[in-house]
Amino acid sequence: MTATFTDRIDIALTVNGEEVEARVPAGRHLVDFLRLDLGLTGAHASCEHGVCGACTVRVDGQAVRGCLMLAAQADGADVWTIEGLSDNGSVSDLQAAFVARNALQCGFCTPGMLVAAADLLDAGGAPDRATIREHLSGNYCRCTGYEAIVDAIESVARARTDGGAA
Amino acid sequence: MKASVGGYARAVDLRHALDLLAQGDGMARVLAGGQSLVAAMNMRLSSGDLLVDINHIAALKGVTREGDRLRIGALTRHAEVATDTLIAQHAPLLRKATDLIAHAAIRNRGTIGGALAHADPAAEFPACVLALDAMVHVDGPDGARDIPAADFFTGVFETMLREGEILTALSLPVAEEGEGQVIHELARRIGDYALAGLCVVRRKAGHRIVCISVGTHPELATAAMDKLDAGDVAGAVAALRDALDPPSDTQASAAYRRHLAGVLLERAIADLNGESA
């Protein structure tokens, strides 16, 4: 028998490397699932129409809008949030650069901004400022004016490239 | 802003998806990339939908060359369009368009089939596929059928897709030797919907021009194409402006969009001719 429509969906996935099983309402988006069901409040719900980027998380290796993907769709997925990326140290250089450069003020956009930045840097190379700015063009920051964020990412990109060459 | 969804089902194959759509009693909707649909549901512009998740249907994925045509599965994500080597070689217009579509995280999820089925008049891919003279492949309760892009788009968010049908792929002729394909648009910010835009494809048989954000749906700008085929750029610009009846909204008036489309046509032609920086 093939599956038919249900308004509660059983999902099994890994979140930050840990196996999770849950039953979710059909309409619940991924970021609400992470926040409400798992208590992972690092990613934020801000616009819930896919514009601001505050909900950006990593799904199967790619940055996605947590508000534009249903939790039901994450069955079988490998999801990483800022909490997991902090614990495993994979963005520690970016985080340190953000702190050093004061590339955050209120901090509300920051988890999404870091996931977006990591997405860019994971592609390799040392992107120039215009490329960094273009890549961040889907992540709102209302506090910093972006320059400090661009500076921080640029410095990490250079450090990673230099480190890789050494 | 929490979506009110009637139900969800994950289709395992195309047949299953079509069965689910048939069960939906008019409420079933295909969930592909979801980058427009989920936003609309969150905003409760749509509620009670029965979602048919097609993301796991292998048959809808992949890009293949079939003779002198390129076939692009409906589930091909924008980010895959941007990096696929076959597309870069045979339909560079689509690759160029991905630079203009939204933002990286959206491109990672959004699908080309979804973009075509959604038929947003401000979207790039519908205009591109018409400019490339693509064929849209659909499957449904009455069997599969092929719809030329020229017929597929019928209005604002309206297409020839019938209830219960799924857009499965598109195919298009591979670019001929020396073919030119350009897309130009002006958006107020990177990734925003364009105030106006256009695609120009230059083939041996002639030019194909399709505009973005200036009408209800993608249409060939035939009068401008004729002028261009005759080598009359100024005439093409005038003909294009003359033929357009763009919308006015909070971003720009119809008059501005009409003007802008002409400017973009001049720039696109300069680009095709290798004159632009």
Place this chain on the structure above:
Amino acid sequence: MNSPFGNPNRPNSYIGKTVPRPNAKRLVQGRGQYVDDMVLPRMVHVVFVRCPHAHAKITGIDATGALAVKGVLRVFTGADIAAVCTPWVGTLAHLKGLKSPPEHAIATDRACWVGEPVAAVVATSRAAAEDGAALVDVDYETLAEVTDMMTALDQATPVLHPEMGDNLAFQRRHDEGDVDAVFAAAHTVVEAHFQTGRHTGVTLEPRSILVDWNPGEGQMIAWHATQAPHMIQVVLAQHLDLPESRVRVVCGDVGGSYGIKVHIYPDEIATAAIAKIMARPVKFIADRLESFTTDIHARDHEIWGRIAVDKDGKILAFDIDDWTAIGAYSVYPRTSAIEGNQVVNLCGGPYDFKDYRAKTTVVFQNKTPTSQYRAVGHPIAVTVTEGLVDMAAAKLGLDPVEIRRRNLFADDAYPVVSPAKLRFEGLSHHASLDKLIALMDYDALRADQADAKSRGVVRGIGIASFIELTNPSPFMYGIGGARISAQDGCTVRMDPDGSIVAASSVTEQGQGTEAMLSQIVAEGVGVLPSEVRIITGDTQSTPYGGGTWASRGAGIGGEAALQAARALRGAILEVAGAMLQCAPDTLDIRDGAVVDKADGADRMPLGELGRIVYFRGDTLPKGLPRELVQTRHYTPADYPFAFTNGVQASYVEVDTDTGAVKLLNHWCVEDCGRVINPQLVDEQIRGGIVQGLGAALFEELHYDAEGQLLNGSMADYLVPMAGEMPDMIIAHIETPTLESDLGAKGAGEAGTAGAAAAVMNAINDALRPLGGEVTAMPFTPERVLRGLGKLTD
């Protein structure tokens, strides 16, 4: 009189240095705790049913359908809330003539803008509450709406609040000298009409409040994303009939404020009222769409301005006619009249001239209320002033820099009183302009502009000088009768291990308050900043004070912290002197240890002193004061406001075929007095500039004639994004205020004050040779093309 913080080699020299923010590490790990991150036992969610009409009588509410939704617990109408919550009136006594009718938390019989709450649905989840809200059936009888600002006072226009008599909320005039005579006789007169777009703040964290009422304790706790916890405490107490002492407001991490979160919002007060009725925690998080229709709007102005100059470009007079429409109610408790009032106070602000006439007319309309938003009124006044100055210069053939040099108040002119009766203690317009010109290499930039022109590329340079109101005294609100504190307090204590805890009434909105306070306290006591923990944002555990608004945190809260820290240092040294058998004034505290003042020799770590005081007090002389905790409060008194000044420059490229404007560079030199943390100040300036650049290029709320908001989503209301913003070069002149030891003035709004005007002047510098001009913000591609005369239909 200032303390000398200039010597970088002084002991404990943290004031003036970039010190990391203690809260930043937490935030980059996603460990912030914003209101929506909190979950309390028995917590429920409230969603508001909002009026879809600009003006309508509520003739019936049927909640049957909503109450049938699984998870929906209660539905409240305006009358239900009015039974426990009194209405408020957004007026202040010193804003003479300002009027506004009583406003309810939920409309009782009539709704006056699209988005005004008309009912509230409480459910066990936000989703269920939304389901319920969609099923509340409200009957409306639509009423004639007032939407156009300029015809609001016409006889033919309906009166929005009949009991007010007319649609005029407030008017304020300046009339200094004989303006008509000066204009009649002037060598050159320039006039122009300016428009600034209606904005809203778009805080990335929407407005958020979680309120619990515990009848057992008789205490209400509100976890609130706010800038002014003590003000909220007062308002909740007043309108919910509670003693102030029984209301606790907690303000944890806040996701952006910019003035949006310093006001009283009907839905937030209704949330508290519902918590009181239901005696359980109630959470309200505005969603993004309701943020656009219910967060305060701002800057919706039309201004007719004239400038008179003599043949040498000396400014003789300004004549300003400012209009603004503020929505249906004056916002409580800060009112909606301050913005217009600021515009007429600030026009012409940087310049030395005599004759001044200005009038602001503030009218009601059926739209979302407007109120104070970052740099209140400044961007408007600076746009008008600097626009007119550039136009006058162009007419006389003067360089924009030169006309400013001829008219800015001389740097040695202070103290001085402006034609608008503003008192300036000490500003540095010329030094700032000189520094700006050097930074941007003005002559080279002009050469680049000319070179671009030869290649057919159209570029322009724009300059904008400005003044900025900071460190407000009680003359801003207190004098008008509002319980909005202009003073701040700080309690600094030393714990047994020698570490320091400082509790301040200034709040952290992300600007770096905690870092600023930690370095002031560290320097004041004599410890490392990392040894100072800061407590803010809790009315129960911090001293009473104003919070974060009007660029006051560092100047006022910082001074209180400095005085409290020094007092603690004195108390520690008193104890140390007794323990070490020497005079306290021969000792000092450096890097967390008591040392000999003369040679810095270590005498005793603070941890050892703490051990003795807290655990072996028996060994100290009886009667020795041993309170290692000190509190100080500070209120500015010598001047009503500490004005700052600055100047910005913009370099733009205009695509004259499409009208698109590209921002190439931006510069700002500003003078906020003592710079406590250079990095934090620079980033405040940058962030502020970008909000101003949003005004210049993107931001504008559009309404139709029926009062419907047309672009109330993030996809349609455009704010600056990374891709379009320039890098910004920031520098400072430091003219400390002599009123405080610290000498700090505010820096949070200067960027926003001048950025849009600089861009406007740059665009017009580019367009002028082509015969074009733009004065209506934002400068969309279409407006630029129309300004060039390239689009006429």
